[in-house]
Amino acid sequence: MPNYSTIFFDLDHTLWDYETNARETLQELYQHYQLQEKGIDAFARFHETFREVNAQLWHLYDHGKITSEVIREERFKKILQPFGITDDDLNRKLSEDYLAECPKKGNLMPHAIETLEYLAGRYALTVITNGFEDVQRVKITSSGIGSFFDHVITSQRAGHKKPAPEIFHFALALHEATADNTVMIGDNVLTDIAGAKNASIDTVLFNPEGVKHEASVNHEIQSLKELCTLL
Numbered sequence: 001m002p003n004y005s006t007i008f009f010d011l012d013h014t015l016w017d018y019e020t021n022a023r024e025t026l027q028e029l030y031q032h033y034q035l036q037e038k039g040i041d042a043f044a045r046f047h048e049t050f051r052e053v054n055a056q057l058w059h060l061y062d063h064g065k066i067t068s069e070v071i072r073e074e075r076f077k078k079i080l081q082p083f084g085i086t087d088d089d090l091n092r093k094l095s096e097d098y099l100a101e102c103p104k105k106g107n108l109m110p111h112a113i114e115t116l117e118y119l120a121g122r123y124a125l126t127v128i129t130n131g132f133e134d135v136q137r138v139k140i141t142s143s144g145i146g147s148f149f150d151h152v153i154t155s156q157r158a159g160h161k162k163p164a165p166e167i168f169h170f171a172l173a174l175h176e177a178t179a180d181n182t183v184m185i186g187d188n189v190l191t192d193i194a195g196a197k198n199a200s201i202d203t204v205l206f207n208p209e210g211v212k213h214e215a216s217v218n219h220e221i222q223s224l225k226e227l228c229t230l231l
Contacts, residue, residue: 005123007123008127021103024105026050027047038085039084044188053075061130063164093107110223126150127151129160131155132156133154164195179200184204184220185227
């Protein structure tokens, strides 16, 4: 392995367990707003529709086709539509409550804490995320991992979003680091892996489900604890 001094981490799906935290929040919203009585006959259908719509919107965002404001405004509108619900007030309340409550959930990916404890004494650590500035900082605080990182860099703060090389250059400058002594760890082959490669930074793909891909990576792991022997 190269002699790295700096590690960049993605946040959602890499350290912060987005799927678990989102599901818990949606379950609470489903019950609070009595969505079963409004025509959504089962939470499983509500949750699955959320996952599909959310993935589509974030895919468009990652490819620069929509803004983060579109995600905030359109996500629950698109989720409610298949159930025949066209209630603008309900859409607004669900969106506001989801964004307020989900970041407060503290579930992390397996082995996140022990891995960060191992790495923090050996490397400078920073989070690089395309998530919303206000939301991502709440996630960091709620999950208790803020003390491990020198910086939390959002696309809003840097003025660029992954996979643009500029957000990685922004992070390198904060650390006074160079690309050849830095490695990026993330789950997204476009934003994390291709983005880091755009900045000539080595990559570790976190792929817990073993999803097939054609990305060129320096290393690939299925568990965060593998970093304790890899780095």
